[in-house]
Amino acid sequence: MLAYAARRLVLAIFTLWTVTVLSFIIIQLPPGDFVDAYMAQLSATQSNVSEQHFESLRRQYALDRPMYVQYLKWMSGIFSGDFGTSMMWRKSVLDVIGDRLAMTMVLSLGAIILTWAVALPIGIYSAVRQYSIGDYVFTFIGFIGLGVPSFLLALVLMYFGFTLFDSDIGGLFSPEYQLEPWSWGKVKDLLYHLPLPAIIIGLSGTAELIRVMRANLLDELRKPYVITARAAGMSERTLVLKYPVRVALNPFASTVGYLLPYILSGSVIVSVVLGLPTLGPLLLGSLVAQDMFLAGTIVMMLGALTVIGTFLSDLLLMWIDPRIRFEMVQ
Amino acid sequence: MQDDRQPILSVRNLKTSFFTDEGIVRAVDGASFDVHLGQTLGIVGESGCGKSVTALSILGIVPRPGRIVEGDILLRREPEDGQAHEIALTSLGDSSSEMRSIRGAEIALVFQEPMTSLSPVHTIGNQIIGAARLHRKLSKQEASELAVELLSLVGIPRAEAAIDSYPFQLSGGLRQRALIALALSCDPRLLIADEPTTALDVTTQAQILDLLRSLQEQNGMAIMLITHDMGVIAEMADQVVVMYLGRVVEEGPVDTVFGESKHPYTQSLLRSIPSIHSTPKVQLPTITGTIPHPYNRPAGCPFHPRCPDVIPGVCDKHEPELQSVGDEHLVSCFLYHPVPETSP
Numbered sequence: 001m002l003a004y005a006a007r008r009l010v011l012a013i014f015t016l017w018t019v020t021v022l023s024f025i026i027i028q029l030p031p032g033d034f035v036d037a038y039m040a041q042l043s044a045t046q047s048n049v050s051e052q053h054f055e056s057l058r059r060q061y062a063l064d065r066p067m068y069v070q071y072l073k074w075m076s077g078i079f080s081g082d083f084g085t086s087m088m089w090r091k092s093v094l095d096v097i098g099d100r101l102a103m104t105m106v107l108s109l110g111a112i113i114l115t116w117a118v119a120l121p122i123g124i125y126s127a128v129r130q131y132s133i134g135d136y137v138f139t140f141i142g143f144i145g146l147g148v149p150s151f152l153l154a155l156v157l158m159y160f161g162f163t164l165f166d167s168d169i170g171g172l173f174s175p176e177y178q179l180e181p182w183s184w185g186k187v188k189d190l191l192y193h194l195p196l197p198a199i200i201i202g203l204s205g206t207a208e209l210i211r212v213m214r215a216n217l218l219d220e221l222r223k224p225y226v227i228t229a230r231a232a233g234m235s236e237r238t239l240v241l242k243y244p245v246r247v248a249l250n251p252f253a254s255t256v257g258y259l260l261p262y263i264l265s266g267s268v269i270v271s272v273v274l275g276l277p278t279l280g281p282l283l284l285g286s287l288v289a290q291d292m293f294l295a296g297t298i299v300m301m302l303g304a305l306t307v308i309g310t311f312l313s314d315l316l317l318m319w320i321d322p323r324i325r326f327e328m329v330q
Numbered sequence: 331m332q333d334d335r336q337p338i339l340s341v342r343n344l345k346t347s348f349f350t351d352e353g354i355v356r357a358v359d360g361a362s363f364d365v366h367l368g369q370t371l372g373i374v375g376e377s378g379c380g381k382s383v384t385a386l387s388i389l390g391i392v393p394r395p396g397r398i399v400e401g402d403i404l405l406r407r408e409p410e411d412g413q414a415h416e417i418a419l420t421s422l423g424d425s426s427s428e429m430r431s432i433r434g435a436e437i438a439l440v441f442q443e444p445m446t447s448l449s450p451v452h453t454i455g456n457q458i459i460g461a462a463r464l465h466r467k468l469s470k471q472e473a474s475e476l477a478v479e480l481l482s483l484v485g486i487p488r489a490e491a492a493i494d495s496y497p498f499q500l501s502g503g504l505r506q507r508a509l510i511a512l513a514l515s516c517d518p519r520l521l522i523a524d525e526p527t528t529a530l531d532v533t534t535q536a537q538i539l540d541l542l543r544s545l546q547e548q549n550g551m552a553i554m555l556i557t558h559d560m561g562v563i564a565e566m567a568d569q570v571v572v573m574y575l576g577r578v579v580e581e582g583p584v585d586t587v588f589g590e591s592k593h594p595y596t597q598s599l600l601r602s603i604p605s606i607h608s609t610p611k612v613q614l615p616t617i618t619g620t621i622p623h624p625y626n627r628p629a630g631c632p633f634h635p636r637c638p639d640v641i642p643g644v645c646d647k648h649e650p651e652l653q654s655v656g657d658e659h660l661v662s663c664f665l666y667h668p669v670p671e672t673s674p
Binding site: 235247323326 | 386389391430431432438439441443447451452453457461465496513
């Protein structure tokens with residue numbers, strides 16, 4: 001078990017390192033650098049800044065040095081806890097990300113919990129009552145959920161919120177709390193604003209999980225062990241929950257790994273539309289501006305989340321499936 | 331066994347059909363037989379002849395879109411106050427608590443595939459304890475002691491350790507033994523064993539059959555053994571029911587059916603068994619043709635297109651009925667019975 005964990009750790013570090021190299025290269029692939037983008041932006045607003053200022057900026061961020069030097073500089077900073085400076089915000093990357101990371105976590109967690117709480121029972125119902133009216137209704141809603149892009153849903157809901165209730169449903173805080181320090185009032189305000197974005201972000205995932213759960217469970221319901229349990233006189237409800245649902249959860253556990261980073265990166269457009277103070281819009285902005293330290297750090301965090309998520313899902317699988325547990329230990 | 335004893339289970343004219351989009355499949359089409367305590371009833375036939383559906387019908391767990399359309403299944407309880415009483419299983423709802431109290435407790439099932447008939451993610455002990463506590467008032471501790479007892483009864487070595495093992499850690503033979511232990515957990519009076527040895531190698535088959543026989547000697551239960559293997563029937567059964575396309579074609583004591591088989595189908599089945607006396611490198615006799623598609627069942631006697639002794643104009647027009655041809659020996663074939671005069 002310990003050897004297994006150690007092996008996973010080494011692999012995780014290697015994966016993360018590969019992610020940093022690749023993201024660093026890819027972010028720099030478009031022609032030009034941050035200063036070029038900055039210059040274009042300034043000249044668009046007709047500001048007058050001297051050539052020397054740009055040169056000093058380039059030197060400050062080592063943009064005039066070869067790429068591997070820049071990478072090594074960034075890396076050596078990371079090891080001492082300094083993730084670099086955001087060129088766009090003129091602040092340390094960690095300061096820029098700060099609160100937004102926490103907000104993203106809260107939102108993602110909310111979306112995941114919602115997804116599971118809704119998808120699992122509906123999936124079970126749809127499988128056990130296959131081809132019933134309820135199954136058809138959920139299937140219909142599910143396909144709509146899969147088919148409608150979530151940013152569109154966000155737009156539509158915002159429109160109705162605005163026209164019908166005259167309220168702005170975007171954001172995670174009411175205007176009066178926006179810049180306030182944390183307080184109970186602000187937490188309450190957050191809880192009040194959280195459900196809608198969580199529903200919008202979780203919707204397509206919910207629809208997908210309903211389909212997955214339904215298909216998995218339908219497979220399991222046809223297995224002979226279900227007949228064995230039924231022939232033993234177990235009631236249908238106990239039986240379904242104890243045996244096939246338990247087995248059908250396996251594939252669920254293995255998707256946890258993708259869920260974490262997906263909800264973070266998959267909600268970029270929704271977050272932009274709803275004006276959420278999360279990582280998504282920040283990542284988009286930093287990529288447009290070629291703010292590579294900020295973008296690189298966010299991408300690295302996504303990578304870390306993927307690695308952590310995969311590890312968690314493996315642990316979960318080992319916990320719920322004895323076959324995998326025994327295989328791993330040996 | 332005394333012949334005057336009442337059967338514990340009587341199946342009369344059982345018809346179970348599956349109502350699919352493509353049409354109605356008559357999986358069991360008028361089966362009748364009796365099962366006696368302490369005896370083994372063998373049900374034999376090719377795959378798809380309705381053997382397994384018969385078993386599921388008795389337990390009231392025919393999967394949708396199938397259901398029992400006709401017939402009676404009578405379970406006879408132990409005489410209480412000198413009066414035996416019968417329960418018509420077909421009149422109980424499939425998921426009624428009364429039916430559930432019979433399933434597993436009085437009638438237990440050992441299903442055909444030991445590889446998949448136990449939940450892969452629960453320990454053997456967990457599953458046996460769960461089944462035992464459904465019908466018996468046992469504490470967890472008592473149920474777990476019972477599980478160990480049952481596992482050693484069915485010949486699983488180191489039963490104390492085995493209750494904590496998962497099905498995938500056991501061989502096919504041991505799994506089948508565990509499945510039998512599960513079925514025995516509530517001391518059933520009738521054990522339905524549906525192809526219990528099909529997935530096992532020959533040596534293990536013999537061991538499982540021995541086990542079933544010795545269990546029967548110990549607790550006097552009735553066994554309904556479903557198989558396609560004539561050899562298994564010859565070894566195990568007291569009474570034999572031969573099924574073809576959902577109907578019983580021949581029925582009787584095992585020696586009579588094997589020694590003086592009357593129905594052409596039974597005769598063909600027996601001829602196609604390789605014998606130690608047969609000439610080497612000579613093809614075994616086979617039954618010509620294949621089982622008709624269930625949506626497309628032939629008129630008249632279902633076996634007539636493949637029958638070597640078919641009587642044209644009779645077998646393809648009229649349906650034969652199960653009638654006596656001797657002591658406890660029943661056959662449904664026009665070779666032995668007069669043809670009904672009125673044409674249907």
